Amino acid sequence: MSRQAGAGTWRAGVRRAIRICSRPGPWKRGPVLAALALLLGLLMLLHAQIPNRIGNLGSLVETFLPWFGVFVPVLLAGALWRRSASAVVALLLPVVVWLNLFGGLLSDKSHPGGDLTVVSQNVDAGNPDPAGTARDLAASGADVLALEEITPQARGAYEKGLAKAYPYHTVQGTVGLWSKLPLSDTRPVDTEMDAGPLAATKPAAVKLADNRALRTTVATDHGPLAVYVAHLGSVRVTPRTGFWTDSRDRNAHALGKAIAAEKNERVVLLGDLNGTTDDRAFAGITSRLHSVQDAARDGFGFSWPASFPVARIDQILVRGVKPASSWVLPATGSDHLPVAARMSW
Incomplete structure (x- = not known):
């Protein structure tokens, strides 16, 4: 070199x-x-x-x-x-x-057993097959079944499809409850109580038609169970308003007040809350009720949209009963998946 x-x-x-x-x-x-x-x-x-x-x-x-x-x-x-x-x-x-x-x-936090099975689903106002959805939900074997977003056109299909399995039912506005056990003390829940003087002046018939929540008592072998069914206001994401939740938050506040006034020690809330229990907007509800899905669920329990669930906005919350298990049912004709839970006394 x-x-x-x-x-x-x-x-x-x-x-x-x-x-x-x-x-x-x-x-x-x-x-x-x-x-x-x-x-x-x-x-x-x-x-x-x-x-x-x-x-x-x-x-x-x-x-x-x-x-x-x-x-x-x-x-x-x-x-x-x-x-x-x-x-x-x-x-x-x-x-x-x-x-x-x-x-x-x-990890799987569910437990065997349970005295009562409940199911809840937003059945979707645009559901192309309400009769098929009714059959699917009846096949779930739930003792208590809550439906949200019932339209006047589809109401008959749900009542006919669920009549055989559920001898007791009530529909208040766009929400309904079907039960294998007797119901009593049923009434609509005003979730627009904070909407101002305009809501107060609505005729009673109009209020009922627009009603999005109800309260009833289910007679169980272990005593009365207060059941609430609710469909809170929608949310939207827009460039101008950001994450718009005014209607939902107002409804959540009013529902929280109704639950706070509930005298029954055993309470179940079923419904589409249009939000997750992590959201601070539900503090008035989650401070008095706890989520069955958080306590006894295997997985995240995402329920919306049905085609590719990304959030759990369909909730089952309880007080005075013990969650045993919680799961998500297969899709029906709705854009929401049904959610189910078993609970014991």
């Missing part, structure tokens, strides 16, 4: 060594990934502190809170690709927070 070639090789080796030494170490790589991981963890940890003043951002985050865990493997893939030790360590925060919030849903 010539002296000139040897000198060139030596210089190339020096340059290579300088480049290797000048590269950031694993703890200095991926600062953006590490920052995003910490931000994700803090977002889930402090979700209750996110204000609702701007577009109900806090409620929007809480509605889809379980899905924030999807970002963990994405960030992990980026951290491994960048060989960033700092980003991997930072990911421990969102992992621990997510597991603390939802880790319990990864």
Whole structure:
């Protein structure tokens, strides 16, 4: 080898060594990934502190809170690709927070037995086959069956399809309850009590037609059970208003007041609340009732939309009874999946 070639090789080796030494170490790589991981963890940890003043951002985050865990493997893939030790360590925060919030849903918390089976479904005003939906729900074997979003056109199909299995039923406006056990003290629940003077001036017939909640007493072998069925107002996401929940939140507040005034120690609430129990808007309800799905469910129990469920907005909440198990039933003709639960005394 010539002296000139040897000198060139030596210089190339020096340059290579300088480049290797000048590269950031694993703890200095991926600062953006590490920052995003910490931000994700803090977002889930402090979700209750996110204000609702701007577009109900806090409620929007809480509605889809379980899905924030999807970002963990994405960030992990980026951290491994960048060989960033700092980003991997930072990911421990969102992992621990997510597991603390939802880790319990990864195991089966159901128990055998149960004295009463309840089912609830928003049957969808645009359901193309209400008779088929009635057959499917009757086949569930539920002792108590709650339906929401019943239209005047479809009401007859549900009453006819469920009559054989359920000798007792009531329909109040767009919500109804079918039962194998006797019903009494049935009445509509005014979820528009905070809607102002306009709601107060509506004729009684109009109020009943628009009614979206009811209360009744189911006579069980273990004593009376107060059952509420509710379909709270819809929510929308628009560029102008953000996460619009005014109608739903007003209904939730009124329903919470009605449940607070309930004298019966045993209470069940069934219905489409158009929100998850993580949402702060339901504090007036969840402070008095606890979710059967959280206490005795195998999985997340997502119920909407039926084609690809992303949120559990159909709820079963109780007081004074013990949840045994909770599950989601197969799809019917509705855009919501039916939710079911067994409970004991």
